[in-house]
Amino acid sequence: xxxxxxxxxxxxxxxxxxxxxxxxxxxxxxxxxxxxxxxxxxxxxxxxxxxxxxxxxxxxxxxxxxxxxxxxxxxxxxxxxxxxxxxxxxxxxxxxxxxxxxxxxxxxxxxxxxxxxxxxxxxxxxxxxxxxxxxxxxxxxxxxxxxxxxxxxxxxxxxxxxxxxxxxxxxxxxxxxxxxxxxxxxxxxxxxxxxxxxxxxxxxxxxxxxxxxxxxxxxxxxxxxxxxxxxxxxxxxxxxxxxxxxxxxxxxxxxxxxxxxxxxxxxxxxxxxxxxxxxxxxxxxxxxxxxxxxxxxxxxxxxxxxxxxxxxxxxxxxxxxxxxxxxxxxxxxxxxxxxxxxxxxxxxxxxxxxxxxxxxxxxxxxxxxxxxxxxxxxxxxxxxxxxxxxxxxxxxxxxxxxxxxxxxxxxxxxxxxxxxxxxxxxxxxxxxxxxxxxxxxxxxxxxxxxxxxx
Numbered sequence: 001x002x003x004x005x006x007x008x009x010x011x012x013x014x015x016x017x018x019x020x021x022x023x024x025x026x027x028x029x030x031x032x033x034x035x036x037x038x039x040x041x042x043x044x045x046x047x048x049x050x051x052x053x054x055x056x057x058x059x060x061x062x063x064x065x066x067x068x069x070x071x072x073x074x075x076x077x078x079x080x081x082x083x084x085x086x087x088x089x090x091x092x093x094x095x096x097x098x099x100x101x102x103x104x105x106x107x108x109x110x111x112x113x114x115x116x117x118x119x120x121x122x123x124x125x126x127x128x129x130x131x132x133x134x135x136x137x138x139x140x141x142x143x144x145x146x147x148x149x150x151x152x153x154x155x156x157x158x159x160x161x162x163x164x165x166x167x168x169x170x171x172x173x174x175x176x177x178x179x180x181x182x183x184x185x186x187x188x189x190x191x192x193x194x195x196x197x198x199x200x201x202x203x204x205x206x207x208x209x210x211x212x213x214x215x216x217x218x219x220x221x222x223x224x225x226x227x228x229x230x231x232x233x234x235x236x237x238x239x240x241x242x243x244x245x246x247x248x249x250x251x252x253x254x255x256x257x258x259x260x261x262x263x264x265x266x267x268x269x270x271x272x273x274x275x276x277x278x279x280x281x282x283x284x285x286x287x288x289x290x291x292x293x294x295x296x297x298x299x300x301x302x303x304x305x306x307x308x309x310x311x312x313x314x315x316x317x318x319x320x321x322x323x324x325x326x327x328x329x330x331x332x333x334x335x336x337x338x339x340x341x342x343x344x345x346x347x348x349x350x351x352x353x354x355x356x357x358x359x360x361x362x363x364x365x366x367x368x369x370x371x372x373x374x375x376x377x378x379x380x381x382x383x384x385x386x387x388x389x390x391x392x393x394x395x396x397x398x399x400x401x402x403x404x405x406x407x408x409x410x411x412x413x414x415x416x417x418x419x420x421x422x423x424x425x426x427x428x429x430x431x432x433x434x435x436x437x438x439x440x441x442x443x444x445x446x447x448x449x450x451x452x453x454x
Contacts, residue, residue, distance in 0.1 A: 165198025
């Protein structure tokens with residue numbers, strides 16, 4: 001298979017194709033392996049069959065990726081960081097297994113992979129393709145799907161450029177004693193960089209796992225970088241997974257996240273998403289329910305200031321009976337920030353006894369901020385309980401007046417009300433050190449707010 005036409009460096013796809021060729025030249029002949037074969041398939045398909053979305057695509061109607069595609073990106077460089085560098089990004093008082101990735105590459109010295117590997121299977125993805133047959137088949141299945149069948153251009157690009165993503169497998173019946181903290185750090189100083197984290201996580205039957213993904217930066221705040229991450233989670237029968245993702249990237253970062261969940265019978269998946277950083281943020285989160293008795297919880301929190309753009313797209317596919325889903329996203333936008341929420345739930349004809357609930361609530365605190373919200377329900381079964389709704393408003397002036405009458409300044413009162421608005425989400429966070437960290441990040445974020453027009 002060949003890429004059609006000669007890539008033009010001024011063309012959006014052409015720039016990435018050229019970057020892949022530079023990457024291949026850097027391999028010094030070490031190309032004959034399964035991982036590289038899949039990378040080549042992905043970039044070839046990207047060049048021939050998929051393109052970046054435009055605002056003519058319905059799901060991208062309110063999000064323009066033109067600015068994201070403008071830089072000529074480079075591959076991330078190897079950089080050394082220390083224990084002191086990562087301390088600000090850890091959770092005080094939380095005992096967790098730590099996996100550290102710097103610019104998308106695994107850092108063994110700062111991680112506790114060896115200790116974690118005594119409990120579960122933890123491998124970098126290239127190594128997993130050389131291990132036992134079942135591991136290789138599982139990893140190959142998803143990499144091949146992303147490379148050959150995926151129509152999302154960002155997923156295909158991630159497959160082409162990810163070098164050593166992580167594969168995690170929790171054996172049947174194991175309740176992991178501590179959370180797994182996957183700490184992602186961007187460290188780019190000299191040139192625009194594309195970073196491609198990749199994760200495949202499988203929870204075996206009757207297992208229980210808590211995963212905490214966090215995204216931070218050690219970088220010149222003026223430098224542009226692009227984090228393009230893909231995560232696949234598979235929950236086998238009766239598995240329980242709590243999945244936290246906290247994003248606090250740099251102010252000039254572009255962040256595209258694609259997370260897909262497959263749930264087998266009687267499994268429970270709970271997602272807790274916190275978006276605070278980034279210039280342009282797009283989250284695609286979907287759960288495919290593959291048998292009855294499942295529970296799916298999507299909880300999200302977002303705060304945008306200045307010219308931030310935060311777009312959350314969620315999808316839950318109810319195809320079997322007796323399944324439940326709850327979805328609640330809340331956010332605050334000020335200055336010239338823009339928010340998007342598009343949540344879609346499908347209840348198929350055989351999915352009787354489905355309970356599905358979806359809400360999105362946003363505060364817009366200035367005349368120049370905006371929010372576009374579109375909760376959707378498509379119901380093809382008759383014995384169900386489903387509802388959806390959205391509200392967009394401003395701070396309650398009566399509550400503001402009351403708090404000021406109790407001695408708070410206007411700035412203090414506004415800060416308290418903003419924090420209170422998001423409490424419905426933060427209180428859902430089960431792990432106290434994680435909840436405390438998120439609350440502190442919110443306090444720090446609110447300090448950045450400019451004067452708003454109420």
